[in-house]
Structures are given as C-alpha cells and as structure tokens.
Amino acid sequence: MDLNPPQGENYAHPQICFFHVLFKGAALAFYILSALFVNNFVIIFVITVLLAALDFWVVKNVSGRILVGLRWWNEINDDGESVWKFESLDQESLTRMNKKDSWLFWWTLYLTAVAWTIFAIFSLIRLQADYLLVVGVCLTLSIANIIGFTKCHKDAKKQIQQFATQTIASRFSSTLQTAFSAV
Helix, strand or coil: CCCCCCCCCCCCCHHHHHHHHHHHHHHHHHHHHHHHHCCCHHHHHHHHHHHHHHHHHHHHHHHHHHHCCEEEEEEECCCCCEEEEEEECCHHHHHCCCHHHHHHHHHHHHHHHHHHHHHHHHHHHCCCHHHHHHHHHHHHHHHHHHHHHHHHHHHHHHHHHHHHHHHHHHHHHHHHHHHHHHC
C-alpha cells in the first residue's frame, strides 16, 4: 500500500470520508481524554464502545460500499455453520472508484486497529484489566472490519480474474468457430 495519498484528484465523497474518520477519531479521542476528565469506568466503557460500534456500522454498511465498492456480512446457515457473504461492484465500476477515497478507507481501517493494539499493550503493561476489556471490544470490531473487507477485496479480485478468463476463452472459442466455419 502506498503511504502517500494519490495526487491530483479530490475526494469524490467528502461527507462519507468525514464520517468514516469521525467515529474512529471520536472513539480513540474519547478513550484517551476520558482518563483525564472522567472518573467513572462505566461511562468510559459505554461511550467508547458505542462510538466504536457506530464506526463499525458506518464502515461496514456505508463507507465500505461507497468508498471502495465492497460489502460483506456473515450468516449462519441451517447447519449452524458461519458463512461469509461478499458483494462488490462490477469491474468497470471498481476501476472508476476514486483512488483518494480508497486510500483513506484502507489506511484509516488499518491505523485504527494499530492504535487499539497499542492501547491494549499499555493496558497490559499497567495491569488494567477493565481498560483492556474496553480496548479489546474496540479492537475486535476493528479487526472484524479488516478481515471482512480484506476477504471481500480478495473475492472481488478472484471474480474479476474469472470473468477475464471466461471472456478470453469465449472470444477464443468464437474465433476458432468462425475460422473453421469459413473453411
């Protein structure tokens, strides 16, 4: 992944980008600042987890679909097995996605998980099991989105490759049929 945002283009969906970053930043900022201003662990837990849950929902259902053209969910089938479901835009639409939107989406997705991991390490070092619980919930939500969107991205690439292979094979087949029917 490129460290620098793509140059020369603006964000195609600035409002979606704003909300994509807002809840991540709000959860992290509240967690950090709550240690200074709030003395009640229950309030810290509830508000931080609520903000992280809002972030999870916005990323999974809104910004992932609009900024990178991907959507995922998990279902339990009749046998009780977990089944991952993926949706992506067609290849033409995916190639037209705004690169700056995509860059922001992926980098904030991963950096948020890194930040929660750092907070988890600090909670372990300070032996604060209660704060480790808060961070654990937030990290779990963050990692769930990373896994879901990474699997979805790989599935979309696989579908594009299958489509390209089928297209090439059908064109080759029709070319051969045309060539042999002319003889």
